[in-house]
Amino acid sequence: xxxxxxxxxxxxxxxxxxxxxxxxxxxxxxxxxxxxxxxxxxxxxxxxxxxxxxxxxxxxxxxxxxxxxxxxxxxxxxxxxxxxxxxxxxxxxxxxxxxxxxxxxxxxxxxxxxxxxxxxxxxxxxxxxxxxxxxxxxxxxxxxxxxxxxxxxxxxxxxxxxxxxxxxxxxxxxxxxxxxxxxxxxxxxxxxxxxxxxxxxxxxxx
Numbered sequence: 001x002x003x004x005x006x007x008x009x010x011x012x013x014x015x016x017x018x019x020x021x022x023x024x025x026x027x028x029x030x031x032x033x034x035x036x037x038x039x040x041x042x043x044x045x046x047x048x049x050x051x052x053x054x055x056x057x058x059x060x061x062x063x064x065x066x067x068x069x070x071x072x073x074x075x076x077x078x079x080x081x082x083x084x085x086x087x088x089x090x091x092x093x094x095x096x097x098x099x100x101x102x103x104x105x106x107x108x109x110x111x112x113x114x115x116x117x118x119x120x121x122x123x124x125x126x127x128x129x130x131x132x133x134x135x136x137x138x139x140x141x142x143x144x145x146x147x148x149x150x151x152x153x154x155x156x157x158x159x160x161x162x163x164x165x166x167x168x169x170x171x172x173x174x175x176x177x178x179x180x181x182x183x184x185x186x187x188x189x190x191x192x193x194x195x196x197x198x199x200x201x202x203x204x205x206x
Contacts, residue, residue: 005054012036012047013056016069026067081133085149085156087120087172113137113196116149118158122172123147126160132200134158138193147195152180153188158195 005013015035019027027035032044048067051057060066118132126147128134134149142148148161150170159170159180168189170180182189 005056006050008036009047009051009054012044013051013069016057016067020069026065026069028064081115081117084119085116085134085158087118087122087124087128087130087158112139113193115199116156116158122174122177123158123160124174126173128158128173128195128198129200132198134195135197135199136193137196140194140196142191142194149192149195151188151190151192152182156192161191 012032015032016026019025019031029041029044029048032048033039033041036044038044048057048059052059056070058068058070060068114136115133116136118128118130118134121130123129128147134147136149142161142163144162146161147158148170149156149158150161152170157170157180159172162169162171167184167186168182170182172179
């Protein structure tokens, strides 16, 4: 980070960002104190004052929710990339992080979500390219037309999802690739999650 920030200040800043993202407004001092187990709100005021001095937030003491976050478009947080997912032929998904990527705070990652690196070009017409990072939410139920990450025969693939009475179709967005059809009750298939975002680093090295 360009400006020094302590571990507890970063945790508080992350909480402010998450609260605003999830609830549409910043937390009150009481909510910050409750989150971090502070009985004395003066401790919260000290940490928030430090964040003000370092330029991460602004405060309006006349408002109960008078915390304005000023760094959402320029503050980056490292996130682990836990594996690769095929936009082409299925690839192995790894159990441990294979890399990290610095996501801006505006690219919010919901709870339990994770990042995967795309390999291949079967979704190029959906503007998802080789080397892109997809943000995957495992808690969303897929709807027809959404892009999903699926495990098929112990390998991971990313495709557009369609379900009908006969089973599931995983469609590419590239005419050079054929759809994948999965019959009902096929035991070696499961949906891992729904792709909710794409991050592209123009300097990413494949």
